[in-house]
Amino acid sequence: MTDPFRLDDKVAVITGSSRGIGRAIAESMATLGAKVVISSRKADACEAVAQEIAAKGGTAAAIACNVGRKPEVEALVAEANRRFGRIDIVVCNAAINPVFGPLLHLTDEAFDKVIATNVKSILWLCNLSIPAMAQRSDGAVVVVSSIAGLRGTDMLGLYGISKAADLALVRNLATEWGPRNVRVNAIAPGIIKTEFARALWENEEMIKRRNAQTPLRRIGMPEEIGPIAAFLASPAASYITGQVIVADGGVTIA
């Protein structure tokens, strides 16, 4: 009996995968047999992760890409196809969060930049890679959103807006491509202990309050998100599409 959780010989492109959640996703997928493309803005950081995965017996390639630049996204897809022959899985994880503070003081420039990087780039990557998946009637996209896309916050408004847009994007792509057997789902993590979210967890007062509000009484680890993305990309999730898997220790039900 074949294990429906395995990803043997699948080619997975994971953006923002030189560290944090993206890296954990790449490691999970590689462990389950996928050939993974490690991608972030810094080539040397990607190369280091790819080498570590290869050292553990996995198959990985490093392709640098700033997802905010369309020619680089096009090059990422072209290069991944050149190296591995096809793309079966796309994980849209790269995102920016440069603005803290009330929406009242938000500049147009900041708005445009965050929406372009966190939303528009996903559409670029999906539109470049999904048609080939559809032709083979097999493919999966996983978008890493955030519970900030489900709830309001007083300091991360723009980020939340972009992450909510990601969820609508996921539902619509799922609806468009479902008939061709390409599934599109999202993960909405709570606070995860990554560099990206450092500002949210290194303040001891804040984290104490946060843990008290969280049923599981702790923030999450990147290694707790990796397996969820791997699951969503695998045949084990073949009947799940257009969904958001919330992984937040229960904080949004509290």
Add this chain to the structure above:
Amino acid sequence: MNGNRELDGRVAIVTGAGRNIGRAIALELAAGGAAVVVNVRANQDEARAVVSEIEGRGGAALAFTGDVADAAAMENMVAAAVARFSRVDYLVNNAAMRGEKPLEDMSYAEWRKVLDVTLDGAFHCVKACLPHLKQSGAGAIVNIGGLSAHAGSKHRVHVVTAKSGLAGLTRALAHDLAEHDVTVNCVAPGLVATAREKGFVEPQHHAIHHTLSGKRGAPEDIATVVRFLCGPGARYITGQVIHASGGAFIS
């Protein structure tokens, strides 16, 4: 990590596991390495067949006949599980009653009967398993809800209410059990191709909803979701409803 017998050494109880989704869940958890208690209300042949199938693949399983609506029977089931396997890590509340009837024709007894099995049954099983789930260190409860609990459905007030109740039970229990490292989630299947009893009438909502692929899901498609939620890859997920209905709930 998912897959690769990640449930080795764990023990699961699956209610209503004689056929269809419950049976598929029992087989899938066993494939993950868990020992499985196969609960059926009355059909011992079905329970024995599932146990044989698991044992035939090298797994461990125990058949238990008892109605989930009977609290004492569920206490006995858990006692039997612990006597045989020494622990209980996972409870899958799958046993349910269905039916369709206009509200005008539905008696209170008929309303109660569905709630008694689907919702009260889950309560009895949780209560019976509680001391053991707390001991697990990585316990999980998975409640099997349904698409119509979220979309609504004509002539199914009892079924829709009971399944919605399971979603509420999921969120409430997630709070109560988090401190014991027990996660509680709900899988909401929809449009799954299952074997029906003679005389079964297709629910009316099946004519309204459709999956994006146009194909019905298989019981195995639901079982893998349950296995994932029980396993080590889902420890930060609790209180959630996961829809497995081929996109029927979004389009």
